[in-house]
Amino acid sequence: MNDKGIVNFRDIGDTVVAGGYLKLGYFYRSGEISSLNPQQISFLKNDCQLDSIFDFRSQNEVAKDPDTKIPGTRYFKDDILADQTTNGASLAGMFANGGHIRDAMLKTYEQIVLSDSAQAGYREFFNEIIQSRKPTLFHCFAGKDRTGFAAAVILKMAGASDEAIMKDYLLTNELRKAANAKLLEQFKQEVNEQQLHNLSVALVVDQDYLLHAEETIKQNFGSFAGYLKSGLKLDNGYVNEFRHAFVATK
Template structure:
């Protein structure tokens, strides 16, 4: 159970799959892990027993908000959208999408599937979790797009139903509600109404995005 305030955190295990139930305690997803407090660090280390952390963010995102070190874990920097000049899944990218935010999000999901950096990055990630067989946390900025697609693929490969996969994907909108409200309040004095609207749209996941991917 996550009662430590880590944004958009969850264990994607313990769901029905083809051979029974996906074992819990192995695949965790979340938003970025910057500025964790001692209780949160202890939770990840001692309760989740993490062996590895995969960070799907860009170098610029990592530089601005580096992950807090969790002792005993191996950290992998795995920039999924390194090939893209504009990363629509980053906070900066959400502001750069002009008036076509939904189209931009659909394009981002195409890049998550088709770009060379995404295919290489996800291949590295999947090979590692298959070989290491240890509890792993994977995340990006918001834990919704790059992370959401990775979780969907893990569940798909495990034999989960499409309904189960979509349920986990859309759970992000509930688990990020408070964090999204805080972000919007922070930026409201700094941006115009159109930019604020774009950000509010970009901060949530939509069933159409995952289906498009």
């Protein structure tokens, strides 16, 4: 379904999970959706029949490249890292951090798990999708970190294997190849060699980042269930309700 040129776009449905598969047509993930053409707008409105769009980007990111409006959809501005002065998930953050960009990315995943704004933002997201039970698109700038983590949580709640979750997470590197090359070429003459290197590293997802998020969850909440309960403060029956709504049995 990634044939309309929307960067890093996919439906994470049809993933095999315990007892069945995640239903298609409910959870779409992507990079930012600014400057969409009429065909892309029609695709999201009519083919995907979107009900809501969750934008996980910062105020500065949204102001610079606002989402294209999709008629008939509800828009949620949900700044996941609002309380972090720096993060490696935004384009500006990707240029920073000297020669320590990998450490900065690992730190970003800790923030995604532990920061108050991330926990509040993801809580709003997960509560809304279970209440509406309608097609939702969620995205950030590149659709890889803030979005990649949200997709991983959805798949984990649905009962997907660690291998299936990692496969979807790493698919970003394939789907962003052209966009990443374009960005690197765009900034080649504008930044120094270190900054360009930082950008090239930060634009790619690494399995260690998601594994670090999982380890951060384990260390701080004991388990994934503990994260959902104490971190996101979701209802005790949330996972069962989620599976009832979005998992099709074999």
